[in-house]
Amino acid sequence: xxxxxxxxxxxxxxxxxxxxxxxxxxxxxxxxxxxxxxxxxxxxxxxxxxxxxxxxxxxxxxxxxxxxxxxxxxxxxxxxxxxxxx
Amino acid sequence: xxxxxxxxxxxxxxxxxxxxxxxxxxxxxxxxxxxxxxxxxxxxxxxxxxxxxxxxxxxxxxxxxxxxxxxxxxxxxxxxxxxxxxxxxxxxxxxxxxxxxxxxxxxxxxxxxxxxxxxxxxxxxxxxxxxxxxxxxxxxxxxxxxxxxxxxxxxxxxxxxxxxxxxxxxxxxxxxxxxxxxxxxxxxxxxxxxxxxxxxxxxxxxxxxxxxxxxxxxxxxxxxxxxxxxxxxxxxxxxxxxxxxxxxxxxxxxxxxxxxxxxxxxxxxxxxxxxxxxxxxxxxxxxxxxxxxxxxxxxxxxxxxxxxxxxxxxxxxxxxxxxxxxxxxxxxxxxxxxxxxxxxxxxxxxxxxxxxxxxxxxxxxxxxxxxxxxxxxxxxxxxxxxxxxxxxxxxxxxxx
Numbered sequence: 001x002x003x004x005x006x007x008x009x010x011x012x013x014x015x016x017x018x019x020x021x022x023x024x025x026x027x028x029x030x031x032x033x034x035x036x037x038x039x040x041x042x043x044x045x046x047x048x049x050x051x052x053x054x055x056x057x058x059x060x061x062x063x064x065x066x067x068x069x070x071x072x073x074x075x076x077x078x079x080x081x082x083x084x085x086x
Numbered sequence: 087x088x089x090x091x092x093x094x095x096x097x098x099x100x101x102x103x104x105x106x107x108x109x110x111x112x113x114x115x116x117x118x119x120x121x122x123x124x125x126x127x128x129x130x131x132x133x134x135x136x137x138x139x140x141x142x143x144x145x146x147x148x149x150x151x152x153x154x155x156x157x158x159x160x161x162x163x164x165x166x167x168x169x170x171x172x173x174x175x176x177x178x179x180x181x182x183x184x185x186x187x188x189x190x191x192x193x194x195x196x197x198x199x200x201x202x203x204x205x206x207x208x209x210x211x212x213x214x215x216x217x218x219x220x221x222x223x224x225x226x227x228x229x230x231x232x233x234x235x236x237x238x239x240x241x242x243x244x245x246x247x248x249x250x251x252x253x254x255x256x257x258x259x260x261x262x263x264x265x266x267x268x269x270x271x272x273x274x275x276x277x278x279x280x281x282x283x284x285x286x287x288x289x290x291x292x293x294x295x296x297x298x299x300x301x302x303x304x305x306x307x308x309x310x311x312x313x314x315x316x317x318x319x320x321x322x323x324x325x326x327x328x329x330x331x332x333x334x335x336x337x338x339x340x341x342x343x344x345x346x347x348x349x350x351x352x353x354x355x356x357x358x359x360x361x362x363x364x365x366x367x368x369x370x371x372x373x374x375x376x377x378x379x380x381x382x383x384x385x386x387x388x389x390x391x392x393x394x395x396x397x398x399x400x401x402x403x404x405x406x407x408x409x410x411x412x413x414x415x416x417x418x419x420x421x422x423x424x425x426x427x428x429x430x431x432x433x434x435x436x437x438x439x440x441x442x443x444x445x446x447x448x449x450x451x452x453x454x455x456x457x458x459x460x461x462x463x464x465x466x467x468x469x470x471x472x473x474x475x476x477x478x479x480x481x482x483x484x485x486x
Contacts, residue, residue, distance in 0.1 A: 019242055020360055037360070039412040040317040041388045048312040060307045060315065 003077045006054065010072055013049040017042045028070040056080060088137050090159040092152045095126055095133075095401045098276040101153040102126045104146055106210030111141050115161065122158070123211045124398070127273035128365055130211040130237050133398040139163045208235035215240045238393040245361065270363035278422050285340075285423050286461040290469050294477045295443075296321075296436050297451045302483040319355075319410050320381040322433050325479035326408055327351050327372035327380075333472040335464040336429040336457075337405045345428060345463040354404025354424065355384065357391045365391055366407045366424060367400035411435050418454035428460035431476065453480070 015023040018036045026036070033043060043063070051057045056079045058066065065075040092102060102124040109121050121135040142160040146152055208216070208223050212235045216223050219240075226243050228235035299321055307315040330337045330351050338347035352368035359365065369375075369383050390396050409421050410433040419432040434454035441450040457473045 018360065020245060039358075040319065041385055044312060044315060044317065044385070045389065051312050057312060060304060 001054070001080050003073060006076050006080060007069075007073045009053050010050070010069070010076065013046055013053065014069075016049065017046050026069050029068050031067055032069060032072070033067070050076065054080060087142070087163060088139070088161045089157045090121065090135055090137070090161055092124070092154050092156045092158055093133055093398050093402060094154045095124070095131055095398050096128065096273070096277065098273050098280065099126055099154060101151050102131075103151050104148050104158070105130060105214045106148050107144060107159075108132075108210070109135075109141050111143055114138075114140050114164075120397070123214075124152070125211075125214065127269035128401065129270075129394045130215070131396060131398050131401065135161065137161055137163070208240075209237060211237040212240045215244070219244050236395075238395065241394055270359070274364060277424060281422050281425050285425060285428075287423060287458050288461050288466055288469065289420055289456060289458050290466065290473050291418060291454060291456045292473050292477050293439075294453045294455050294480050295441065295450050296453045296480055299480055299483045300436060300451050314378070316377060316381045317384075318436065319412070320377060320384055321480065321483065322408060322410055322431075323353055323355070323369065323372055323380055323384060324377055325476045326406070326431050327353055327375075328479055329472060329475040330406065331373065332475065333464075333468065335468060336459060336472055338428060338463075339405070339426040340428050340460055340463055341426045345460075348405040350405065352403045352405045354407035354427070355387060356407060356409035357388050360392060365396070365401070366404060366409070367391060367396050368404040370399075370403065406430065408433070418456050420456060421458045423458055423460060428463040430458050432456040432458070455480075 011023045011026065014026070014032070014036065015021070017038055021036055026032075030036075032038060038046070043066075046066075047058050047063075054076060056076055058075075062075065066072040095102065103126075105123040105125050107122050109115055109119070115121060115135050116138045117136050119135055120132040121141075122133050124131050124133050139161040142162040144159050146156070146158050152158060208228070209230065213223070215221075215237055216226075221240055221244055223235055223240070226235050226239050227233075229239050230236040296318070300318065303316055303318065303321065334347040335345070337351055338345060340346075350371060351373040352370045353372040354366035354368050356364055356366040367387060369380070369387060372380060372383075375383060387396070387400070404424070404427060406427055407421075407424050407430045409419060409430060411419055412435060415435045417437065418434040421430040421432040423430045432455065434456075436451045436453040438449050439452040440447055441452065442448070443450065455473060455477060457469055459469050
């Protein structure tokens with residue numbers, strides 16, 4: 001899976017949590033939870049969706065790595081890349 | 087033989103529009119079945135029947151506005167009448183002594199209808215919404231069973247048509263406020279105005295050290311898949327529900343000039359809606375649920391509320407409400423009691439604060455709890471004991 005594909009999936013799933021937002025134009029460094037007003041349940045739903053679509057389980061200790069769109073894509077790409085190398 | 091009446095779906099509701107019957111004369115019903123869809127200011131709500139029997143006749147056709155309490159259908163009981171049968175109210179009666187059987191939290195029921203001009207089937211609520219807003223169902227993707235179009239699909243399509251200005255650096259605002267948001271605002275205004283006019287509120291606050299609880303949650307969640315993880319809000323729910331048993335004057339309804347405690351504990355959860363507005367539907371028998379089941383019920387309820395799908399009994403039944411500001415908000419809230427309830431618990435965002443533990447200054451995670459209560463039903467002394475009981479449960483997480 002490429003980095004762009006991961007980013008696309010992430011944007012889609014964020015769109016499911018925050019449907020009224022134009023997710024294609026989210027700034028890379030915007031703080032996702034604050035800018036998009038996502039609460040703990042919304043964020044948990046995002047983590048669940050990412051686990052389903054990317055087969056990547058984000059442990060609670062790593063939630064902070066998903067603070068921004070850029071950070072989230074980096075984190076998920078690294079995890080996905082690591083899985084492919086095995 | 088019984089008569090099914092329009093249930094009350096909230097303190098501010100006087101009437102609803104009957105969108106569609108989901109059961110027809112001759113069909114059998116059992117207690118808890120969804121019998122019709124009613125449109126209110128809070129959206130399309132599925133209403134349940136609380137009797138088992140067969141629908142004998144429908145008294146009000148779809149499309150009519152029906153006042154709360156009006157007779158809607160006649161239901162014949164299954165057993166043959168040996169003599170005259172007492173007429174029992176079908177909708178959840180207003181008195182707490184006769185609260186309905188706990189309704190399992192379940193997905194919305196669809197009555198798939200014949201495809202419109204070859205398009206996919208659509209639920210009655212979806213068709214009603216589409217007709218009202220002039221939306222062509224043919225262009226909509228359905229997310230329901232077998233690709234059926236459900237209410238939330240049509241609502242999403244309609245909202246997408248409204249211009250939404252996306253400002254990445256600032257919270258997004260809709261350029262046009264949809265009808266449903268305005269109606270929601272009116273409903274909240276009516277309820278809150280009534281609350282402030284009629285209920286003599288008193289307030290108590292307490293700073294709770296939740297460091298141990300948050301640490302316990304982190305440890306517990308570390309080995310769990312995302313679907314099984316527990317959020318802090320569930321701990322608040324559990325602490326509140328568990329404490330109410332000893333403090334019945336905070337759990338029930340004040341109506342007709344007097345307070346009646348409820349023998350069941352249904353905690354209303356205030357859920358903020360993304361398009362603006364607030365609803366606080368109930369988690370039934372919250373005191374009887376394990377922490378895992380409480381979390382599952384909470385997540386399911388929040389998701390359904392945000393998708394616009396909740397049940398009549400969830401709106402009408404809360405015996406107390408919890409409003410939590412989650413991790414994004416502010417330190418504390420002075421909450422407003424939702425009539426006819428007599429109390430509401432507010433919880434601020436847990437935040438790091440300098441604190442004194444065993445005589446030494448240290449950093450702890452503090453959550454500000456606030457209790458607003460109806461002075462007609464309780465006094466500050468009991469309120470303080472109640473709040474302390476909740477705080478104690480939050481300070482020392484008990485293993486489930």
